Amino acid sequence: MAKMLGKDSTCSIARTLEVLGDAWTVLIIREALVAGSTRFQEFRDALGIAPNILSNRLEPLVEKGIFERRVYRESGERSRHEYVLTEEGRGLNVVIAALADWGRACRPQTDGTSPCFTSVDDGAVAELAFVTQGGERLAPGELVARRTEDARLGKS
Template sequence: MVTSTNSRSKNEHHCSIHRSLDLVGEKWSLLIVRNALRGQTRFSEFRDSLGVPSDVLAARLASLVEAGVLERRAYREPGARERFSYHLTAEGAALKTVLIALQEWGDEFTPNAGGRVSLTRDTATGQHASLAFVGDDGAVLDPATIALVPGPAAPAAW
């Protein structure tokens, strides 16, 4: 049976960009991951720092857990009920590259009048770090020379 694109599940899309956006393409999802990269783990921390409605936050956290981006861990403060904290998985931590790419794009094309809010630094040396395209030989490539080309699973009418 052939299904339309609209009725396909997130795992049926051939395009990896499409599949990825199905999982993390909503604004709140990426902001939750950003804040998790900054060390936040608790529902209240995400809610208070992002200003996201609780029902939206609960739904996004659940979808990120289901997608394997976050994992839920139970904790209990003395005298309080059990709650859950949310921690990045290896898959979630790998989204750092995506967020830094968005940050670099935003800093260049939609700059904040007050300057950059976040900087990328190597934790060992403190030197500035930026994303780059690197060839198989280790050479940094000019982004203008990089193209998306059909891969082995691309449909004939790409």
């Protein structure tokens, strides 16, 4: 039986957290998106994560379609797996970007780093924004959030 988060487990946020789960999982996805990490050792080196914890986080990400496991083999070495983000996994770039924006604004650090998202085509820097259907840009403080059925939003 699938893990259920809270009373309203049908909420899109709860459904997302059932995939993302914890900080290690989010950091693994960050490394794949920002650093292009695909190999087990790359994740270990970048995060300083124990191998058993990394294995325990990667497996569900493969099962849930965030990563695709592919076999590779270095010359003279045994076959190993790499973990390549799927389209669904790459779609989490907006989540990583939102976490980075919030961290920069609300937890600033003079020696901190942040991902910078740019266009593949021309390298133009992209930023997150709330934009109305009419094209008006709104600050987060100008918004309210209301629980709405996914079907009414036209996205599922």
